Amino acid sequence: MSPPAAQPPSTIAVIGLGSIGGIAAGCLLTAGLHDLFACVRRPLQSLTLDRPGSSATLPLRALTSPDAAQPVDWVLVCTKTHETEAIGPWLQRLCGPATRVAVLQNGLGHAERVAPFIGGAAVVPAIVYYNGERLAPDHVRLTPVGERDVAVSDDATGRAFAALFDGTPLRVATSAEFTTLLWRKLLINAAANPMTALTRQRQAVLRRPDIHALCLTVLGEAVAVGRAEGAALAEDEAERIMAALLTYAPGLGTSMYFDTLAGRPLEADAILGAIVAAGERHGIPTPCNQTLLTLLRAISDAAKTAG
Ligand SMILES: NC(=O)c1ccc[n+]([C@@H]2O[C@H](COP(=O)([O-])OP(=O)(O)OC[C@H]3O[C@@H](n4cnc5c(N)ncnc54)[C@H](OP(=O)(O)O)[C@@H]3O)[C@@H](O)[C@H]2O)c1
Structure with missing residues (x-):
């Protein structure tokens, strides 16, 4: 041939x-x-x-x-x-x-x-x-x-x-599973980015039991929304995402962490805002995602004003 x-x-x-x-x-x-x-x-x-x-x-x-x-x-x-x-x-x-x-x-x-x-x-x-x-x-x-x-x-x-x-x-x-892959990537970002940005700590912060538990709550809400959007997410997807995140080196930062430290605007709306908006479309409550979104928007808006 x-x-x-x-x-x-x-x-x-x-x-x-x-x-x-x-x-x-x-x-x-x-x-x-x-x-x-x-x-x-x-x-x-x-x-x-x-x-x-x-x-x-x-x-x-x-x-x-x-x-x-x-x-x-x-x-x-x-x-x-x-x-x-x-x-x-x-x-x-x-x-x-x-x-x-x-x-x-x-x-x-x-x-x-x-x-x-x-x-x-x-x-x-x-x-x-x-x-x-x-x-x-x-x-x-x-x-x-x-x-x-x-x-x-x-x-x-x-x-x-x-x-x-x-x-x-x-x-x-x-x-052929693009929607599922998109949501899995979104879930990684929805957990790691806000926690590292808001605490101004690298991935190591995800190893704290209280932060780990908070991530699971945030991810649980997002998984329910992702499923409603057609992503084939597993029952234990939140735990799987956290297990994957814990394989990352503790000293790694996230883009939102670096943007926060540098006083730059944050990609809060494309990540948490997208989850909250999709939750609203499907009638699925996302109170923890909404809380993180509000905090990150406040940081991001201050950076825009300063810049
Ligand atoms: N970095 C990673 O490892 C990574 C991994 C996965 C996904 N992502 C995603 O990939 C996307 C890009 O991220 P990034 O890390 O590449 O960002 P970045 O390093 O900040 O690069 C953004 C680029 O856009 C340019 N830009 C912004 N406004 C512009 C304008 N009006 N005209 C022309 N150029 C403009 C900036 O130019 P100036 O130099 O002039 O500011 C900069 O070069 C984000 O959604 C991010 O979340 C990043």
């Missing part, structure tokens, strides 16, 4: 060249199969990608103004969730009728967040599993976690997104 035909190069715009976007861009540039540029706020000429066992500095094309952008085949949205509205002008310039928009963000509501800016473009919500760290504006480090780096739905656009990464170091998997 002859090998599958190589796919033609795609034009790709990466918006949000931070930890996650820098790594996605760096992996695509490493393979050199597509025509990629980054949409940034400050000029950049190159991108250094560190990954286990290697480091490479790659030439990078970067645009600093949406006015210079034209429609592309693919847009990768890699900002924080609350930064999506601000990239509206980029999305409006980059999206034509044939454009596909992959949203590499935590939480729920990927398609809803970009919908006001993309016309009829198709959206691929993506779950990010890899750990990304931004060492400098032009330097990122990839630490793979688990058996895949990104998961997308097993449909035509999901498969097309996965194919973009063929030949790159990033392992993109398609899944």
